[in-house]
Amino acid sequence: MNTRGRPLFLSSYYLILVVLLYLPIGVLFLFSINANTTLSFPLQGLTFDWYRKLLMNEPVLRSARNSVEVAAGSSLAATLLGTAVAVLFLRYQFRSKNLLLVLAVLPLIVPFIVLGVALLMLFSAFHVERSLWTVGIAHTVVSLPYAFLIVIARLAGFDPSLEEAAMDLGATYPTTLRRIVLPMIAPAMVSAWLTAFTVSFDEFALALFLAGTEPTFPVYLFSQLRFANRLPIMIALAVLMMIGSLTMVLVADRLRRAE
Amino acid sequence: MNNRRAAFWLLYLPPVAWLGLFFLAPLLLMAAYSFRANMRGELLQWFTPTVAQYQSLWTAGGGSYIRLLGISAGMALAVAASATVLAYPLAYFLAFRAGRRAGLFLAVLLVPFWTSYLLRVMAWKFLLGSEGGINSLLIYLHLIAEPVTALLYNRTAVVITLIYVWVPFSALPILAALQRVDPALFEAAADLGAPPARQFLRIALPLSMPGVLAAFFMAFIPTVGEYVTPLLIGGSSGSMYGNIIQDFFTKSTDWPLGSALSMVMLVGTLALVAVALRFIDVPRLIE
Numbered sequence: 001m002n003t004r005g006r007p008l009f010l011s012s013y014y015l016i017l018v019v020l021l022y023l024p025i026g027v028l029f030l031f032s033i034n035a036n037t038t039l040s041f042p043l044q045g046l047t048f049d050w051y052r053k054l055l056m057n058e059p060v061l062r063s064a065r066n067s068v069e070v071a072a073g074s075s076l077a078a079t080l081l082g083t084a085v086a087v088l089f090l091r092y093q094f095r096s097k098n099l100l101l102v103l104a105v106l107p108l109i110v111p112f113i114v115l116g117v118a119l120l121m122l123f124s125a126f127h128v129e130r131s132l133w134t135v136g137i138a139h140t141v142v143s144l145p146y147a148f149l150i151v152i153a154r155l156a157g158f159d160p161s162l163e164e165a166a167m168d169l170g171a172t173y174p175t176t177l178r179r180i181v182l183p184m185i186a187p188a189m190v191s192a193w194l195t196a197f198t199v200s201f202d203e204f205a206l207a208l209f210l211a212g213t214e215p216t217f218p219v220y221l222f223s224q225l226r227f228a229n230r231l232p233i234m235i236a237l238a239v240l241m242m243i244g245s246l247t248m249v250l251v252a253d254r255l256r257r258a259e
Numbered sequence: 260m261n262n263r264r265a266a267f268w269l270l271y272l273p274p275v276a277w278l279g280l281f282f283l284a285p286l287l288l289m290a291a292y293s294f295r296a297n298m299r300g301e302l303l304q305w306f307t308p309t310v311a312q313y314q315s316l317w318t319a320g321g322g323s324y325i326r327l328l329g330i331s332a333g334m335a336l337a338v339a340a341s342a343t344v345l346a347y348p349l350a351y352f353l354a355f356r357a358g359r360r361a362g363l364f365l366a367v368l369l370v371p372f373w374t375s376y377l378l379r380v381m382a383w384k385f386l387l388g389s390e391g392g393i394n395s396l397l398i399y400l401h402l403i404a405e406p407v408t409a410l411l412y413n414r415t416a417v418v419i420t421l422i423y424v425w426v427p428f429s430a431l432p433i434l435a436a437l438q439r440v441d442p443a444l445f446e447a448a449a450d451l452g453a454p455p456a457r458q459f460l461r462i463a464l465p466l467s468m469p470g471v472l473a474a475f476f477m478a479f480i481p482t483v484g485e486y487v488t489p490l491l492i493g494g495s496s497g498s499m500y501g502n503i504i505q506d507f508f509t510k511s512t513d514w515p516l517g518s519a520l521s522m523v524m525l526v527g528t529l530a531l532v533a534v535a536l537r538f539i540d541v542p543r544l545i546e
Contacts, residue, residue: 031382092267103278114524218375
């Protein structure tokens with residue numbers, strides 16, 4: 001493949017890492033079709049029973065539905081808010097600009113445990129019951145930077161003179177935003193939405209503090225880790241989710257690169 | 260231009276209100292609460308500020324909390340340093356040896372990052388546990404008689420898991436830095452008789468240092484604040500500073516001291532980021 005240097009060492013290093021990275025995923029898949037509830041060798045036999053039982057397991061499916069709802073809502077909010085910040089940042093001049101930038105990126109830096117307990121305090125201070133809403137609010141905060149960065153990367157590639165031209169031709173600014181800017185950044189917004197969705201869907205550190213009686217899937221999964229006999233069903237669902245999640249990431253990536 | 264003004268406020272107010280209400284306000288509330296003497300009364304009420312919580316940080320839990328902060332920082336140092344060192348050859352491979360398919364090779368590395376973190380860590384647990392895959396395989400092959408228990412529930416296991424999680428991610432900034440190196444420099448060095456090892460040490464390594472630093476801080480900063488991985492892998496003897504904070508808000512309910520502990524983490528993290536930004540030109544790196 002390569003003639004210069006000794007590529008063999010580096011490429012085998014890469015291969016080993018790839019194997020190690022995919023090993024846990026393979027293990028999970030194996031676990032979901034394993035007839036036994038522990039993953040001991042030799043395997044006791046293969047089965048699709050867990051997938052069948054999953055369809056009848058109400059609490060597991062419910063937690064998955066909760067996660068989908070929280071992820072869909074919070075990612076929509078994060079995309080709209082992140083897009084607003086991106087447009088502001090590239091198309092307006094104002095004094096608090098750098099402050100806004102810091103504010104929009106800071107949720108990436110503040111440790112989740114700190115934000116989690118701080119939000120827990122805020123909600124108890126105002127006697128807000130913990131629920132899927134409180135989880136969704138937190139997820140909106142932490143996915144906003146992703147949405148902002150994805151949208152701003154695309155918007156930066158477009159010449160503002162297009163918008164000036166539209167306005168010279170008599171379009172109002174809101175019309176220009178809707179008819180010129182929005183179509184330009186739409187793929188990035190979809191990509192931002194999908195990214196924010198995955199971030200929320202997988203999020204556990206904040207949800208553990210903020211979920212009330214209705215758990216999201218990671219929180220429910222965590223509560224079930226002690227019961228070995230219930231695990232294969234959870235893992236069966238997780239495998240299906242992983243496939244869904246990967247599909248979304250690949251679509252998001254395609255859209256981000258789209259011309 | 261009046262509607263441009265109106266559009267400005269329409270774009271400006273929602274994100275600022277959201278982040279103000281659900282990001283700044285809770286952190287400020289936490290900061291204020293860390294100056295309270297105790298939990299008595301409502302969360303929102305006037306109180307006489309005291310630094311008692313910060314004074315007791317050093318002695319609380321027999322001094323074990325502050326010691327744990329030191330241990331967590333040490334673990335983060337080990338994780339970040341190892342992940343960066345292990346990521347370097349990977350980035351080097353992708354930058355100079357992978358050829359045209361480098362993009363595909365990179366994507367293959369990053370895809371698992373988007374699958375459930377909880378589950379990937381749990382899968383390791385299945386492999387490493389005393390009834391897990393590795394032990395039962397070794398027993399089955401008669402290589403060992405008793406399961407090896409040292410693989411789980413201690414700090415080493417946490418560190419190893421975190422290194423594993425960070426390596427592919429740490430390769431990104433190093434790759435970005437290496438891709439910026441002009442290949443003509445290597446040709447020039449070769450023409451002047453420098454052997455490959457010397458070319459690497461004198462050209463690639465120094466020029467990729469900004470990426471190396473970025474990779475280090477990128478892993479170090481979140482690792483200090485970890486609490487999920489120790490919860491899953493570490494058990495009680497593998498806990499980190501973040502787990503203490505978690506306990507203060509769930510098991511024991513001493514929120515003022517808990518707030519002081521998380522303020523220490525918050526201020527420490529922000530200080531680290533400030534230091535990192537002095538060394539790293541972020542816009543250049545992600546360009």
